[in-house]
Amino acid sequence: MSNQPARRRRRRRPRRPTGSSGESEVGRRSDQESGSESTERGRGGGRRSGSQAEQPQRRTTIFGMPRMTVALLGGLLVAMIAVFAMQLIFPPDDVVEVEGVQSFPDQGRRHLGEDETFDAYNSFPPTSGPQQAEGAEADVYLPDDEFIPQPAEMLPLLERGGVVVYYDPEVYDSADDPSGLLGAMQSLRQFRERLAVVPLEGLATEHEGVTIVAAAWRTLLRVADWDAEGDKQLAAFLQNAPEGYYDRYRLERGDTTVSAGTSE
Numbered sequence: 001m002s003n004q005p006a007r008r009r010r011r012r013r014p015r016r017p018t019g020s021s022g023e024s025e026v027g028r029r030s031d032q033e034s035g036s037e038s039t040e041r042g043r044g045g046g047r048r049s050g051s052q053a054e055q056p057q058r059r060t061t062i063f064g065m066p067r068m069t070v071a072l073l074g075g076l077l078v079a080m081i082a083v084f085a086m087q088l089i090f091p092p093d094d095v096v097e098v099e100g101v102q103s104f105p106d107q108g109r110r111h112l113g114e115d116e117t118f119d120a121y122n123s124f125p126p127t128s129g130p131q132q133a134e135g136a137e138a139d140v141y142l143p144d145d146e147f148i149p150q151p152a153e154m155l156p157l158l159e160r161g162g163v164v165v166y167y168d169p170e171v172y173d174s175a176d177d178p179s180g181l182l183g184a185m186q187s188l189r190q191f192r193e194r195l196a197v198v199p200l201e202g203l204a205t206e207h208e209g210v211t212i213v214a215a216a217w218r219t220l221l222r223v224a225d226w227d228a229e230g231d232k233q234l235a236a237f238l239q240n241a242p243e244g245y246y247d248r249y250r251l252e253r254g255d256t257t258v259s260a261g262t263s264e
Contacts, residue, residue, distance in 0.1 A: 100233060102220045104128065109159055109251065118152070124206050125151035125166055127158060127218050138162055140186050140197040143169035151215075154196060158217045161250030162194030163238060168211040169199035172226065181212065181226040192238065192246055214238070217249030 104122050107129035112118060118130040135156030136149030154164045167181060175182035185197040204211055212223035212230065214237050221237045223230040241248035 100222045101237070102222070104218050104220070106218055109155070121152070123220060125164070125200060125213065125215055125220075126155060127215050127220060129155065131155035131159070136196070138189075138194050138196040140175065140182060140189060141199060142175060142182065143173050143199045149196075149198060151198075151200065154198065154215070157194060157196055158215060158249070159251050160194055161217075161241075161247040162196065163192070163246050164196045164198055164215045165234070166198050166200040166203055166213045166215065168203045169201065171204070171211045172199075184231075188238070195238070195246070214245075216245035217251065219245055219249075221245075 102123075104127055107122060107126075109128065110130050111133045112130050116130075121127075121129050129152075131152060133156075136153040138157055141148050151164075151166070157164060165185060172181045174180065175186055177183050178187070182197065185195070189195055189197075200213075203213060207213060207222055210222045210224055212226060212234070214221040214223065214234060216237075221233060223233050236244060238244055238246050240246055241250075
């Protein structure tokens with residue numbers, strides 16, 4: 001036997017299976033992420049960006065204009081409509097400053113009895129006070145017409161918001177001239193259904209030479225002559241309410257009023 005010690009046999013370590021602990025941690029994570037990504041593709045039908053799908057972008061324009069501009073225009077339109085409606089519902093009580101305008105106390109608007117008369121009006125021609133139930137129609141009356149209404153017969157027209165233009169028949173007696181007073185009033189009647197033009201004897205004498213007087217409820221406008229200044233005065237007076245007096249004092253029977261008129 002040999003005196004040398006026997007060599008120890010080296011034990012062979014068993015080989016580790018491929019893909020177990022021999023793989024790096026980075027490799028495992030890469031495989032896991034790849035698997036989860038495949039799962040997401042299978043469930044959602046497509047690749048997602050992050051954890052949520054992309055949301056559709058909101059439109060920033062309307063009719064080719066920025067949304068903010070459209071909103072501002074819409075608000076402005078609503079405000080304009082509201083102001084216009086408020087003016088119609090609650091017109092101002094202040095009398096428009098038209099040169100020559102006079103205002104008179106309201107004498108009421110009760111209907112006279114069948115044989116009752118009233119002669120104590122506080123203005124000439126009258127602008128308020130007791131009246132017949134049926135008044136004269138709105139029209140342009142000429143000096144040679146068979147029927148010429150009396151001023152008291154025009155009160156129901158004033159009550160309905162109309163205007164009566166009285167004129168001196170000795171100064172204005174023809175409607176043939178379109179540039180004259182009567183011709184102009186006939187043209188204006190197309191736009192003012194409740195406008196009457198009536199000749200009135202003694203007008204110039206009563207009003208110190210004034211040849212035209214326009215009447216609305218409780219209001220008179222004296223116009224010296226039908227010239228450039230007179231045309232300007234009448235045009236301002238006949239404007240629609242609330243700027244002018246046409247339709248300003250449209251009243252209703254009972255305790256309520258419409259426009260700037262006063263109730264009984």
